[in-house]
Amino acid sequence: MFENRGDPPPFQQDFVKNVKHHFKQEGEAWLERLPEIIKQCEQIWQLEMKEPYVLSINYVAPAVRIDGRKLVVKLSIPGEDFAYELEALRHLESPAIVQLIDFDEKLGALLLERIEPGVTLAEVEEEDKACRIAADVFEQLIREPLGETALPTTEDREASLAKIIADYPKGCGPISQSVLLEAQRTFHRLHSTRKKQWVLHGDFHHYNVLQSGEKEWKAIDPKGLIGEREYDLVQYLLNKLPEENPVSVIDQRIKIFTDILKLDKQRLVLWGFCHSVLATCWTVEEDGNYHRPFFQTIAAFRQIHQNNYRRDIDEAKIR
Template sequence: MMKFQEQFVQSVCFYFKKEGKVWLQKLPQIIRYCEQKWSLKMEDPYHLSINYVAPAKLESGKEVVVKLSIPGTEFLDELESLRLFNQHGMVQVIDFDKEKGIIILDKLFPGHTLATIENDEKACREAALVMKKLSIPAPIHTRIQTTAVREKSLRDTIVQNENGYGPLSSHVLRTSLSLFTKLNQSIAQYKLLHGDFHHYNVLASGNAWIAIDPKGLIGEVEYDLIQFLLNRLPEKDVYEVTKNRVDILTKDLNLDKERFLLWGYCHTVLATSWTVEGDNYNKRFYQMIEIFEKLYLKTYGREVGQSR
């Protein structure tokens, strides 16, 4: 019997409940199916979260990556995103099986993440180059949802927790929801977004950098960069590092700085609520809410959420 990483099993069961347990039981059979259908040999998996991801080798000797997911909304959104980006700064899809939740991907070499770059300014500039490649117009017909789905996620949390949620006060929750609504209603140019763009989802490929693991969203680029701002933060000088990142990305990508900072505030409140819900509260996310407040106040001379 195959033995899976303990944290992987716990995460799948936590997020997918009974469906996850059933899928885990079928997983050895799905792995054998992959090996037979594509004539490949799967190797030991990477460090896993809620998907089974492992390197593999085809009969031809070509190295690939096999990603196995529970078939459903998230899987279908990812598959459609990968196909829509069509190698515009995104890893290439070799084949897939919609019914079984399988994607065969090109393996990137050398494959280390953007997190390995110690110089934060250089990492920001490389991330901006990748985001430029990913910046394509939103398709007219798509199953992928807009950032309004993130607004709904926050609204649902507030409905169930009117007096606050974990460290998040009622005021902070309602301010961020109001901003989420205003920003969503005033998007000028809709783009196809990665949906989870950060250092660990950007890998080295030859002399370039390529994005992996898109969640798939429709919205504006300013929103898509917030998760990057929340990752790889130092122990000290977080305000200065965040300010520098915002300035670099704003300039290199010609962003609307005010919207960028407001999306930062909104999404960070949402991201913090997710960690409270998942019982893995992230204090760094919570501290970033205040940093976005300070950056906005210092730049525009008024509080976040204050009318002009």
């Protein structure tokens, strides 16, 4: 069943393009090794990998083990990102996150439970219902750090913005220098007033929360991050928004999250402003294209802060 199956089918074109774009020569070399890595995983774990899901920069495919158990194999380029995800899965282990069955660091391979039916939270049409489900998963998920950790921190995100400012002194894409500096100042003020840090998911949004069984939901694909809980909800706020005027949707999501999770609303809004600036910068291409929905949220967080606290971001009285 698991021997002499030949090479896997040709890889998805967008997957190949994305890997080469993100990882350059390292990505090309990994793609060449990938058929052999797939065969090794099948042999080591005694399973058969099926047709992969729609891929981005990792190879993820359903698999069936020799005992009939349905699983998922996720293959990544070995390195920091793989190590961070592995550590995050260990730290955040709970009924609210996909179960790690086994791993092989040299191969960059994770063996995971298969979550079924596996529909994403993005498919829940009712906005408030989806947000409450997300809050329930999040509440079970986040943990206090257990001793030393190599995971990146929100200070690293601030440093990433500082590098962008140094590299693009006149502004980055649609974002002016003054807004970049305002976000940097806000990052610094939030870090200087921080009270407690947590192990965060690092990429918590609609498409990384899957339905498990009839009523349960689980998070997948943690990046791993150390910081305040409020920061970890920002990526959810940036996703699945209306094309125009996202203010009311973001504001309602913030209200639900802060009410259920007992979080600091102002800090969530300010983290949202900082991260929306950084997230937009990350999407700016050499030809000037950028992700407009992220860019729109910069003004949205500014307006939400003004509406709630009657002050601009730079004048915020941060507790």
